[in-house]
Amino acid sequence: MTPLSITSRTLAAALGGYGLGALAAMALAVTLPVARDQAVIIGIMVAFLLCSGAAIWAFSARSAWRAWAGILAPSLLLAGLYLWGLPA
Template identity: 40%
Template sequence: MTAGVRHRLGVASRAVAAIAGGYGVAALSSVVLALCLPAIFGMARSEATMTGLLASFAVFAFAVMWVFAARTALRAWSGLVLVAAVLGALVLLLMRTNGAAA
């Protein structure tokens, strides 16, 4: 495989990571905030949901920037997977402790 092909595959992999991985991390962060904010700050559930949704746009933008700033595509993917795993575990824990329906 030539260096040009490897470079193009790396950029394509980063683009998929930025779009799909960034969306996943943003969605999970939105859910975590929507579940945490009423318990921590006593916010109304509708306000917490809107706050989580609006914050997810910033999380998505940060994830996209981080993916393209990472040294390698593998590091970008592994960082997104790690953050998504932590957020997913938090979602499961919060849903279990808050009694939310799965």
């Protein structure tokens, strides 16, 4: 791995992974069909798993570009889910 690739992947893992987790926590908190305190805690529990999963992905993807794409695509989906779930 080149230094540039390592830097890029590290950023994808840290920033991208955290963003993915945060968006999952938000999206699940407003969309899960259970009481809102439960939706929140389930969202948080899923978020931490996604954060670490994203880090694993960032360093195993074939290229740094794919690492970013694999994290940003689900993040966008979750952002959409969150916006859709917001109370009107």
